[in-house]
Amino acid sequence: MISFYKISSVRTLFLRCISLTYAVALYSLYTQIPGLYGDNGILPAVGQIDQPETKTNILGTLWRNPSLFYFSSNIGLSIVQMMELICLFGTGLGLLITCLPDLNIKFTLFILWSFYISIYKVGQTFMWFQWDILLLETGFLAIILAPWLPGYTRIPLVQDHISLFLVRWLLFRMMFASGVVKLTSGCDTWWGLTAMPTHYFSQCIPTPLAWFAFQLPTWIHKLSVASTFVIEIPLTFLFFSPSASMRKFTFVNQIFLMIVIMLSGNYNFFNFLYIVLCLSLADDSWIQKKKSFPKQHALIRCFCCLCHVLFYSSLGIIISKLFGIQLNPDFTIDSQIEFTRQSFDLFLSYSVPAGVLLGAVGLFYSILISLYNSLNSNKVLLNLISVIAYAGIGIFIFGTSLPSCTGPLNLTTYDQLPKVVKSWDKATNQFELTGSYGLFRRMTGVGGRPEIVIEGSNSLHGPWLEYSFLYKPGNTSVPPKFCLPHQPRLDWQMWFAALGSYKHNPWFLSLILRLLEGRNEVLNLLDPQSSFAKIPPKFIRAQLYKYTFTELNSGGEDWWIRHYDREYLPPVSLETGLEKILSQQGIIGAKSVTGTGWIPDVLSSFRTLSTQSPPHIQIWSFSWLAIPLIKPFISF
Incomplete structure (x- = not known):
């Protein structure tokens, strides 16, 4: 109701x-x-x-x-x-x-x-x-x-519904895009529902529970991917439902997904922030003691329950068809994507403009509710002016978000946007009022996560000793750690650097220079028990390895298996000219006046x-x- x-x-x-x-x-x-x-x-x-x-x-x-x-x-x-x-x-x-x-x-x-x-x-x-x-x-x-x-x-403020709807619109944009980009990327692991085992060991900083999740049967991994698609794509449209029951249904599913992600991966404050955004689906009746319905509402309640049962049953049937859900005699579940990439593109051509339309209707509806509340308040004129002002702000924020929302998902919808909203977005881009989202677009690390291992030595002939980081994988016998909601930003960037080359990551050369210089500020970002923590080496090199989790029945005490892949950075020293290169690029050299x-x-x-x-x-x-x-x- x-x-x-x-x-x-x-x-x-x-x-x-x-x-x-x-x-x-x-x-x-x-x-x-x-x-x-x-x-x-x-x-x-x-x-x-x-x-x-x-x-x-x-x-x-x-x-x-x-x-x-x-x-x-x-x-x-x-x-x-x-x-x-x-x-x-x-x-x-x-x-x-x-x-x-x-x-x-x-x-x-x-x-x-x-x-x-x-x-x-x-x-x-x-x-x-x-x-x-x-x-x-x-x-x-x-x-x-x-x-x-x-x-x-x-x-209660008369403009509350307008303001909170803008939060709900952000929630929809981020989650819907995160689900869609997994399929529009064409990544075979997402389309084959085989992404989860790779995800557990290849994500930036896995938790110890990721190792145990990696050991789960294949059918659970595939069902997990299918569930992720369902939660991130069709269930996000329930954000706009006028039915509290449907919003609660999608709310519980969104929270469940975030908790699973939190348990298996260290995604800093992101998961908590997403859960906070889900509050926009709620109203005070969710978190306060509810009064029982009067008896005269029993018939209406029965009718609403029947509608909900029909809706959820229909949704279950559609999902089972789209993902080929079948229950086997041994109580395992088979699943596979039954739709084609062409049919998904067709779905996007309708769903993206439908999402925009639902957003616009939802904003208009929230404005009407606010106007209704203002007209039934004690200070009608003052509250009416407030609602009009917030309605203007809401329309501006909504319009500004449309280019970044539609552009990466459906160019046809983007091209049909009014020029004025594109100019709004361009004029306020420096304030980061809206963003383009899409998490886990492609599954990297198929066949092993690339991991940079930095080594130091006092001779080109060795021995070479490894630098250890506080959180990212290194020593194969050291278990993953829990560190959320903290984000070790160097550890994260090391993951991204491993996907490319040091030539495209000049900050990595700066890191190597600081390690050669023995700068304590940078060493404090690493494991304090790391090699060369007190006296820097004369030479540093970087090797690229491929890491995967060990199997449950493999024996031993190692959490990781690694295999040498290639040289990432050849041996360098202070005489190599790193400081000159970085100074020419404007990365280092400027000195501040200490207050x-x-x-x-x-x-x-x-x-x-x-x-x-x-x-x-x-x-x-x-x-x-x-x-x-x-x-x-x-x-x-």
Whole structure:
């Protein structure tokens, strides 16, 4: 049934979760700043910000490239010190307003968003992940959703339905695209439903449970892929259903998928952020004690239940036909894709514009609900003006998202978009208001995940000793680790570098140079027990191996099997000329003026304190704040 449910409690829970996500993301980055962005780091941030020529054009500069680092010199801090201050202050603010939801207002959330986009603008390749863009887009929507003043966080606002629908639209865009791109990529493992075993060992940083998932029977792996397609593609259209039962059905499926991903892979704060986005499917009745239906509603309830049974039965029949689901006598399940690539392309030609149409109808419907609420409120004129303003914002955000939503999925739909929405997207592109998503497009690592092993020696004739990383695979006897919601960004980029060549990853040469120089800032990103942790080697080389999980019945204590593939980087030394090459490319060489005073002193003292334990342990120490946030859904 269609109901004008209140969503103020959902809004408050959503904003608290976003605040906690900011805190985790910012502190995770803080622990890595010296090694990634310091003057002696891999990609120094000092050269990423050009000071405006005059103070009068600062607004124009901020519009073209929004960043707070233009003001670092005004407060006597270097770029790196400013980054540390932003991360620490943002972490503290995020935790504060998580605990004190009345402070989750537009001003505080704007501060967090401006902090993160400032770092994003200087973060270079270590910040170019889809979840960084997703956090910026979600954070901007949180600003729109939040009240203006403290004390209004638990009070229903007439524009709530408009603001929360924009979050739901983002949820649809991201998940639908993630499912579609797996099939449009033409990857044989996705089409053959054989991607899961490869995924478990080839993902960036698997967890120990990924090894156990790898051992599951083939029929479960194939059924897992089919289930992923169902959850990510057809079930996302239920996001727009006026039926709370259907939204709950897809909500549970989305959460289940995210939990499975969290258990098998370290995807930092992304999984939690996605679960937060799923709150846009809810209303206050989901997380508050429900009143029993009056007796006179029994007939209506029976009719609704019958409609739902028919819908879910029909959906099950269609899915079983599309994926050839068959139950065998031994209770195993056979599955295979029964549709062709041509028929899927035809499906996209209808489903992409249908998704846009449903989004537009849903936005229009949320505007109507908000208008209805404003006309039945005490302050009709003020609330009516507010709804009109938010309706304009909603139409603008929705229109701006259409090019990035339709372009990668269906060019015909993209070409039919009005030119005005494309101009909106182009004019605001620097603010990262919308993004193009599509996770796990192709299954890399078929036949073994490529893994770079860096080795050092004091002689070209050896012996060569390996550098060990904190989280990525290396030693075959060391089990995978749990580190989420922390994201070790160097470990992640090492995975991407292994898919290509060092010639296309200049940051990798900078990493090698810093290791040859023995820079402690960079060594702190690696395992402290790693070889050459104290005295750097004279030569460094990189070898490429192929890694796979060991089989359950293989015996031994190893978690991994690796085979030598090829040389990734020939032996180099400080005399090779790496510093000159990197200086010519503008990657290193620029030096910042270190600030002095009590702020740098406090930053230095806190930095010393923060190196006493691994980053993921530090983040776990305050991630417990998420427990009361998910409590309302435990009994759901």
